[in-house]
Amino acid sequence: MDDRIIKEILKFRDERGWKQFHNPKDLAISISLEVAELLENFQWSSSEEAVAKRMSSIQEELADVLIYSILFAETVGLNLDEIIMDKLSANNKKYPVEKAFGKKEKYTEL
Amino acid sequence: MDDRIIKEILKFRDERGWKQFHNPKDLAISISLEVAELLENFQWSSSEEAVAKRMSSIQEELADVLIYSILFAETVGLNLDEIIMDKLSANNKKYPVEKAFGKKEKYTEL
Amino acid sequence: MDDRIIKEILKFRDERGWKQFHNPKDLAISISLEVAELLENFQWSSSEEAVAKRMSSIQEELADVLIYSILFAETVGLNLDEIIMDKLSANNKKYPVEKAFGKKEKYTEL
Amino acid sequence: MDDRIIKEILKFRDERGWKQFHNPKDLAISISLEVAELLENFQWSSSEEAVAKRMSSIQEELADVLIYSILFAETVGLNLDEIIMDKLSANNKKYPVEKAFGKKEKYTEL
Numbered sequence: 001m002d003d004r005i006i007k008e009i010l011k012f013r014d015e016r017g018w019k020q021f022h023n024p025k026d027l028a029i030s031i032s033l034e035v036a037e038l039l040e041n042f043q044w045s046s047s048e049e050a051v052a053k054r055m056s057s058i059q060e061e062l063a064d065v066l067i068y069s070i071l072f073a074e075t076v077g078l079n080l081d082e083i084i085m086d087k088l089s090a091n092n093k094k095y096p097v098e099k100a101f102g103k104k105e106k107y108t109e110l
Numbered sequence: 111m112d113d114r115i116i117k118e119i120l121k122f123r124d125e126r127g128w129k130q131f132h133n134p135k136d137l138a139i140s141i142s143l144e145v146a147e148l149l150e151n152f153q154w155s156s157s158e159e160a161v162a163k164r165m166s167s168i169q170e171e172l173a174d175v176l177i178y179s180i181l182f183a184e185t186v187g188l189n190l191d192e193i194i195m196d197k198l199s200a201n202n203k204k205y206p207v208e209k210a211f212g213k214k215e216k217y218t219e220l
Numbered sequence: 221m222d223d224r225i226i227k228e229i230l231k232f233r234d235e236r237g238w239k240q241f242h243n244p245k246d247l248a249i250s251i252s253l254e255v256a257e258l259l260e261n262f263q264w265s266s267s268e269e270a271v272a273k274r275m276s277s278i279q280e281e282l283a284d285v286l287i288y289s290i291l292f293a294e295t296v297g298l299n300l301d302e303i304i305m306d307k308l309s310a311n312n313k314k315y316p317v318e319k320a321f322g323k324k325e326k327y328t329e330l
Numbered sequence: 331m332d333d334r335i336i337k338e339i340l341k342f343r344d345e346r347g348w349k350q351f352h353n354p355k356d357l358a359i360s361i362s363l364e365v366a367e368l369l370e371n372f373q374w375s376s377s378e379e380a381v382a383k384r385m386s387s388i389q390e391e392l393a394d395v396l397i398y399s400i401l402f403a404e405t406v407g408l409n410l411d412e413i414i415m416d417k418l419s420a421n422n423k424k425y426p427v428e429k430a431f432g433k434k435e436k437y438t439e440l
Contacts, residue, residue, distance in 0.1 A: 001112065017211050018210075021374050031145050033369065038138050038141065039139065039141075043360060051186055060196075060200070081115055085118070088119065092122070097126060103126075104128070142256065146257075149253065236425060236430045236432070245372040248369045251365050259362050261358075262354070262358050267353040270354065275406070279416070300396060301335055304338075304339070304396055304397060306389070307393035320348075323346075
């Protein structure tokens with residue numbers, strides 16, 4: 001993740017004195033609320049209809065998911081690039097190409 | 111977001127032939143499921159207890175939230191850095207420093 | 221809601237000494253986690269495929285949503301029948317038949 | 331669940347011609363969105379503060395969770411009382427009193 005972006009997000013938080021509210025539990029709740037707002041764009045709609053009609057809301061809510069995820073990572077001391085690379089490596093073992101190719105099942109059902 | 115990370119995520123998806131399943135609606139659902147797994151670490155626990163006891167699960171589930179968010183952005187053609195900067199700029203108007211300082215209320219209640 | 225059912229749920233909780241953990245915030249989180257498990261049955265699937273293949277999981281997770289909703293209501297002192305009837309009456313005003321008929325839009329967009 | 335309540339909910343739906351939109355996947359999404367609105371009342375707040383300040387919103391959002399859960403059950407043909415009793419019986423085996431008493435751990439960790 002671009003350091004400049006992370007700095008802008010932390011600056012936004014700190015200018016408002018919001019660090020005091022940002023405990024990990026409430027930040028996890030916050031990511032969950034923003035995902036629901038993203039998902040609301042798809043309620044009663046196909047992907048195509050949602051993308052055609054509500055792209056600006058989709059874009060804003062996805063950004064909120066990311067902003068809170070970055071705030072969460074900063075608060076608990078995680079580096080986003082590192083945890084993504086670690087998880088991809090774990091997923092490589094859970095979903096070996098020869099077993100998972102073209103299948104949508106969970107690793108427990110492969 | 112680091113291009114190298116995005117490439118690794120897309121490579122993981124494409125080696126498994128999973129692009130066919132990745133419509134925006136199901137990707138939004140997927141982000142939502144991963145956030146729930148992140149939040150589960152805080153069920154019946156304070157932030158402190160969760161962080162002390164379940165950091166490796168927290169790290170993995172946060173990574174999954176980010177991986178699916180990146181896959182969602184790629185699928186609908188959004189650039190993460192851009193949408194985050196746009197949203198921060200919108201939030202600057204919604205939450206002016208002089209009004210929002212030290213307050214946890216939503217902008218509709220400030 | 222049938223009093224017998226509510227009594228069974230509270231008996232289950234109290235036999236295990238779990239009332240001490242059941243604060244409203246964690247119960248709200250718990251409902252949210254169970255809904256995610258319900259929704260997981262529909263990830264990468266149409267409604268038809270999910271209902272045909274995963275009905276027993278759908279049934280169990282929906283039951284968990286209801287059990288935690290009942291525990292939440294009991295903990296904060298709400299009567300389910302009453303709050304449902306109140307909400308239907310509020311929804312009647314938000315969604316008048318002549319305006320809402322055959323439309324899937326939110327009341328703010330009608 | 332009281333038959334009279336279920337009838338009122340179905341009447342509300344059918345007067346508006348909404349049955350056509352009510353597929354199980356979108357209803358599961360809808361329950362998930364309503365739970366997020368319930369949970370929002372607890373964001374940045376303790377249980378006590380949320381209950382003291384936002385009880386009317388808590389009541390409304392919990393009612394929406396229940397209304398959509400009932401609509402989901404009707405759509406897929408499930409009887410709420412039955413599936414709750416079945417789930418309690420399954421939970422009795424997963425969480426035997428002697429093992430689960432006073433513990434908040436998941437059955438997989440008991």
